[in-house]
Amino acid sequence: MLKNLLGMNLNNLLAIAFTSVFTSVIFGQEHIDLKDSVLIQDLDEVIVTATRTVRQLSSVPLPVTLISKEQLRNTGVIRLNEILNEQTGIITVADESGFDGVQIQGIAADYILILINGVPLVGRSAGNFDLSRLTVGNIEQIEIVKGPSSSLYGSEALGGVINIITEHPKDDKIHGDASYRFASFNTHDINVGVDQRIKKFGYSFFANSLYSDGYDLFPEVVGQTVPEFNNHTFNGQVFYDFSKNMKLFASGRYYRQDQDINLLIDEELFEGSSDIKESNMQLRLDHHVGNELALQYELYYTNYMATEFLQSPVTDALFSESDFDQYLLRPEIRATYTIKPKHDLTVGVGFNQERLDRTFFDEEVRFDSEYAFVQYDFYPLKKVNLILGARYDNHSAYRSQFSPKASTHWKISDVVSVKGSVGYGFKAPDFRQLYFDFTNSAVGYTVLGYNVAVDKVLELEAQGQLLDILFDLEELGEPLEAESSIGYNLGASYTKGKVRLNLNLFRNDFQNLIDTRAIARQINGQNVFSYANFDEIYTTGLELDIHYKVSDRLTLSGGYQLLYAKDKQKRVALERGEVFARDPRTLQTVVLDNSDYFGLVNRSRHTANTKIFYNIPEWDVHMNLRVNYRSRYGLFDSNGNDILDTFDTTFVNGYALVNLALNKTFSDTYTLQLGANNLFDYRDADNIPGLAGIQLFTRIGVNF
């Protein structure tokens, strides 16, 4: 209670401070500078993720989104998930497991690869990568490539790739920045960074600390919705140029989070902790041989450890304990050969070794895979760019994969260009789907990984635990297939004067999606589940982005995504009249058809954003207002027919979140930022526990 009061007072205080500065800025602005210079769009923006070579953004034949450092700074976000949520067609959602993950073009988090400086991050919870693990404090640029990119990146890159590029030292002066941000819920975010380049040698160090009291949407229930947490990120980078043609980059990153958790079960309170430790080490040597050949040798290691336990504070009895320890080792060599200007051939070979040891596994499991990829990026015609690529992955635990991709960009004029791509993407069955051995003690069902299912079922059979086995066990001897998709993107862009417009139509056809099914029945009436390939889904729709630079001061932008995400087999069953629902009023059963089918869970038909950026250069003031909307979506099937339909009661109302930030720079060195996330305090505690109420913040920063 006391804490709540304090929190409230703090919010009020911040609100007052904010409002006064804001109003003084608005009303203090008496003269309007009409000097409207020729507006130059950002023509020098480059992206490396799309092709693994440096490419000019406007010429890339794929749907891409770039988030600049400037945008990160000006919006006052602190974590990656916050800024991604403001991009067209990208949202973070909690799935059935309750964990948050990112969704792109309606494709779930399991199928989106997260990279840092081109190398993958591991450590997922039920397939979701928690993007709030990543601070934006030392990010130079975030690059998002939508659509399948397995032709370059292999597994997991079905729905897209998010690549975080960290800051590099720029010159021989020591540059440092430090900032402190204080926000609602007693949240403190501290960043310290320093970098320098002295001739051949460069370095950068960065540290971030985030502490929060968390928040509680259900004060009447013991325990908080999000308990207090504290995490730290450290990143050190070293650069050394042996010569003009031989450059070394080494990076080490460490992340750690500690959180006390508690859980109330049958009026008994259990307490414990949930801790995460993550480390990444990357070593890269860039070697130019003449002007034509560029070689990159890369060695990467990452480890992710999560431990969690809950016990009774009264009896010390352990309620649950889980460990998760995953590591990835990856050497990779890439070569880009420039046959002639704008004709680049890239080849790469690499090796992945992954290990995972966790609770509910019998023993540590290990995957090995070797891979090679090739890409030819060329201009068959003067204004037509074509990129052909393919990758081959040979894997120790599932069938090898061949992932081709073709994309093209045609610059019709300086104003209009069109682009299109077709690509294959896949996701290898993960460790859990292959090796899990879990029995729910409360209900009594069992979930088995595919590779251990046959042995475990025979074991249960021998113990007399089974009523019957529902499948021919020999059938389960065939290896589980990788989940795969074919993605199509067709886009056009229009750039003239102050207006930039991008339109993209997309379709992703997924097959062999892995889901659980009952394979045996136990004498306790519960099922033994295992994983199988059976779902076929599609996501299709369009994305539209409009960017309008009204003047030097004012920029407006808007984005919209229309999305249809459905299960193909369910559509067929509906077509045949085989899907039913019970009318809750009459309790009578009715036949459903496709017009009753809402689509996959957690997908909003419409998502949209609007942003207003306003500069007052003479005062070194920048403000922005961002509105993000998502329409109604369903959480899960509630009426037993395994689809979301018009009779389901688990829909979440559409909502918009408004974020506001105000920046003032003093003598190029000091910055003051005030802002509010979720300005109108939108909450839906029952359906979206991850959505806290209004968060006011203020930040002071210094650059030197």
Added chain:
Amino acid sequence: MKSTFQVLSFFLLSILFFSCENDDDALPSEAIESRTVSNVPAPQTGGPPSEDPVGGPFTKFSFATATVTTSDTEWDIAFRGTTIAINGGVPTGTNDEPVRNGEAAAAIATGTFPSVTDANDLSFIQDSENGFAIPVGSDNGWYNYNPQVNVIAPIPGKVLVIKTHDGKFAKMEILSYYKDAPAQPDGFVNESRFYTFQYVYNPNEGQTAFE
């Protein structure tokens, strides 16, 4: 007196009928019964989350009398938790199962309740050592369990077709597993193990039609 006359004339008419058409189908039939039964309790002992095996007596039900019964012979189906036993076959091996002494059997048809018009083309099975004729477990038989909301819901479109202990046919659709059949049961609040179901019973020997 009047009723005697009615019975008599009924007999006479029947004889007349019989003599005219020598066809079994034309037997004068008793009316097909359509009923809804509410709140049939189905308690059980043991089972998760306890370590104890599932047990306790089944609640037996007769379609002909439309009531819960304690008779050891005159029952058709019986309820215990989410498990449904029929009076045909042999015990499956769980504790406290009733003795089967009838010829009951069951089939699960897919469709709306009215769309199941005849039991003719269905393949019936009995309770056996391999399990209950109406399979237990979520999504195997008549119900779906949603762990997120802790609700047991009858799978819409599943119609249980039952051959009764004495060889008649009934179709039944379970409407609710919760007391007083709330429209939106709350798995943490509403009392479970109370069956509400509708059924259609054809009391005529050898007839499989439900309309």
